[in-house]
Amino acid sequence: MNTNSDKVMDLSEAVRRYVAEGCHISIGGFTLNRNPMAAVYEIIRQRIKGLHLYAHSNGQGMDELVGGGCLAKLEIAYGGTGRFASTCIRFKKAVQEGSLQVEDYSNYQMTLRFLAGAMGVPFLPTRSGLGTDIIEKWGFSREMRKADPRLPDYKLRVVENPFGSWGDAEKLVLVPAIHTDVAIVHVQKADRQGTARIEGLPFTDVEQIKASKHVILTCEELADTDEMRQNPDLNQIPFFCVDAVVHVPFGAYPTACYRYYDYDPAYLSDYSKYAQKDESFKTYLEKFVYGVSNHREFSELAGKERLQSIKADPRTGYAVNLDRR
Template sequence: MAIVHEIIRQRIGQLHLVMHSGSQAMDLLVGAGLVDLLEIAYGANGRLAPTCVRFRRAVQEGTLRIEDYSNYQMTLRFMAGAMGAPFLPTYSGLGSDIIEKWGFDSQFRERTPEISLRKAVVIEDPFSREKQHVVLVPAVNPDVTIIHVQKAAEDGTTRIEGLTFADIEQARASKHVIVSCEELVSPDELRQDPWCNSLPHVIVDAVVHQPFGAHPTACYRYYDYDMKHLEEYREIAADDERFRDYLEHYVLGAHAFDEYLRLIGDEQLDRLRASLGLGYARRDLL
């Protein structure tokens, strides 16, 4: 989230986002008017917003071009990109509208070189006697991947604790990788248990040390979701003027992420700190 705030402050626009799952970070970028194209599987804030508010509005108003895939398909697309393969096969999507309905039509794909010529292709399995159909999904190689992790070293070695989702595949598929981290540790510390590390230093271009860098979302073993802030955001995001005020107060008016965290307040941040036994905060404290 810290890097997303900086992108908004610098007004880096006309973005083409490719995401496995997007929530608050994606919604802020879309709401700030910085995203032109979006390829995604999931865009929501869980039970607080089954569809992210600014994202939904942009799609409904036609100001955002979007292509949707299943979560598994997006993971395979990143995996194909990481492998250097042009595509990978799957059964995911067979019989669904994900295959039949395209957000980017053929004409748009023809004139837009950064996206694949086709969303997906269904073929018969050439190795099977039963002529089973399979779906081919295209590889994707982002220019830049941004991830937030628990620990990283100055040399770029990165450790994700807990579920990695598609972060590793996406990072390995990308031309450049920027990592923000809760703890900046020495390379020697990460070498003690090298099998726990997620990304090697050779693929990471930059490391940003930013505690609470995923707020108001969660970081396993460090802090939980800020439900109070997210609930307030859901109401604010539904109104254009209030959303602009939110950006001005929390993002544009805060010249660094630490200033944003001061607006949240130490007392609230302390409530979010994870229990060592649970990995998340106790619900009675949130």
């Protein structure tokens, strides 16, 4: 909750202020779309460790945070980036090596968990996952849960329908609310106070924002409040949820930002190659993350031509006939 009128700051300051070692965080977007990549790289650059990430299907952002050594724990539904990595490579490696504690949910369960956090209720019911190992197998042990006040004592609970046969459901799964320290979301437009607009699919970003104590927004365009309020029906994020507004053109790059730019197939393919081996991934981090001081320098590495090739076509919102092989 923050009613200040001007929350604009630069990204390194926003991350320093709101993302500390051991924080519980979530990031917006989905697989290869609108991940807050500028903020992800800044977190890696600031060498922040021990984060607890809650994700439904954050592909690229999640995998880079894993690869950058920033995460200790991960609650997740899906770790993949479509055709570029059916399973995110650094994620796969970290789980197989046991260097990352992971607990599995489904996308809808994670969505409801964020929604419960946003609503201020301890849990929400669903039928999703009944009969499966998502309920049976816990990634975080009972002892670990007891010892950590930030974790609920149970992963999920199955209960009889307290309303009897009402709603044609005999049993329900209760999914516990998520409360994060900070949510980081990239949007197309925001004003200086934090009123913000997502174009295209919002995924679960709005619920994630409302379930979080603090919120960092990065935006393609910093808009006048006047402009944002002429069409308030198009806005989803009320300013008082937001703590920091950071103007970062190409802030989701190399993932896509609808109506602004496509994902960069060449970058994502190269990433998949770098990610295969520890040694080559180190080279990747040195060049693309530690080797630059901010996201502008990072996007300059791609070069004007590459950025031009992914520029969204105004009719479709993506780059038509982009070479995606």
